[in-house]
Amino acid sequence: MKRLAVVSGKGGTGKTTVTAAIADLAHRDLDLVMADCDVDAANLELLFSPNVQETIPYYGMKCAQIDPDICISCGACAEHCRFGAILEEKAIYRVEQADCEGCGVCEHVCPAGAVTFVERKHGEIYRSTTELGPLFHARLIPGSGTSGLLVTEVKERALEAAADRDLLLIDGPPGIGCPLIATVTGCDAVLIVTEPSMSGRSDLERLVRVCEGFRVRMFLAVNRSDLEERITAEILAFCAEKGITVAGLIPFDDAVQRAVCSHRPLTRTPSPASDAVAAIWAVIRDEMGLP
């Protein structure tokens, strides 16, 4: 089984569109499992109308809780909390759960034993079926923290289901922080989808330097490549310097927005963008040694 994650650094470059198109092509002759690791804004489900088979609650780290009947209002917890998670109002102390990292320092310093740790549901993980194969996705309750841990849990379940299949295809998160690191960890390859803008190029360079810390093969696709050909050329030069395989360029094409608006993968209707993704997939499939 091979593991491929689609990532971008900058948001909105077309990760989900490309992931869905590759899934649509790959499932025609490969055994495929998909995971949506962009857990705080998961969109893959909007294209594949998944049938949810199982809903698994996600708890994340336990959070501190102060029992007001035991609390002696000494303030030691608030003094030692590095995350500003303990609030005091009229000598009543309470934990702001969204800020609590679950480190346990408050429990350790409390002389009265008023602090306990409780599980709190931060989201849900879904095991679904789609016409292309199983999809693992999740919903983070808006306002909860810890999305990196949720990414890891979604991925672990998807990996288990993909054990005797050909490909685990992951739609990744934007950025370079914990959700991205959790996504890339353990992958064989990443496909970086970027765009020819100053922001896209800057974010790409930061992402590549993070990915270099992992033993992961890098492929790159430039989306809407003809909108600013000078920057596209600079991106290609950067890839040559870094030894990143350019899998292809996707031209700007109205068909992309039409596909998203009709909730369908791009590859269901012929178009220049659809042909470009097919060519990109052919390169990756060959280079990754997929059947």
Place this chain on the structure above:
Amino acid sequence: MQIVIASGKGGTGKSTVAANLAWSRAQAAPVTLVDCDVEEPNLHLFFPGGHTDTPVTRLVPAFDSERCTRCGDCGRFCRFGAIAVLKDRVLFFPEICHSCGGCALVCPNAAITERPISLGRIEERHPLPDLRLISGVMNEGEAVGIPVIQAAKEAAAGDATVILDSSPGTACPVIETVKGSDVCVLVTEATPFGLHDLKLAAEVVSSLGVPACVVINRSCGDEDETEAFCREQGLPVFLRIPFSREIAAVQNRGGLISRDLPGWQTAFAGLYEQVVSRVEVQR
């Protein structure tokens, strides 16, 4: 007045709106623009020029091997698995350390002190006499940039008009950026992805008690569902930016449509007035 720009979905045009809003406002009054997307900061690309740097650090443990008895209390305490105590030495993994300070507190032999390590930096620029740009930049390879966001907001504290540009998503970096703001501008695009993520972002912002309004970017005329959602939720739509290759070209090259294309300075100055009025209505 603290205005935060957020979106849920990435790439909808948060930085475009933040940069143009700040540039337009700075023609009339002082404004401070803060890049809180510390994983992928981009606002400085719109305002090239020299800058001053202030480091942002975080504390991690330092182990005194003379005093340490390898008792293992620190490793058992650490909920993040950042410390492994072996028979003859202690292994420490700084990238998963949350800097809570617990290990130093529990060590019975005072063998642990804390030392600062670099997490990122705050860059400051003054692209116009009335425009101050503060960019939070997290080091590549770090997992959690929250202290950089806090330092960037702190650097702007006390300034009369502050515009914060958030990272995409709905998780901790967004919450850290949005909280404490007077009003939030949600930037969306009229696609099923844009609308789905707008709903999530609106939920987060509302849970933090911050009033919100909407800008629809890359508008192509068919935005009935987005408009209907905004009406239901009482979210006023204050500006529509159409999709055009001309606007995309200005953007992609790091230009500002309010400076480089006619009509947009007035449009963004109008957006500023409407956003401010939204705060006053709430009060």
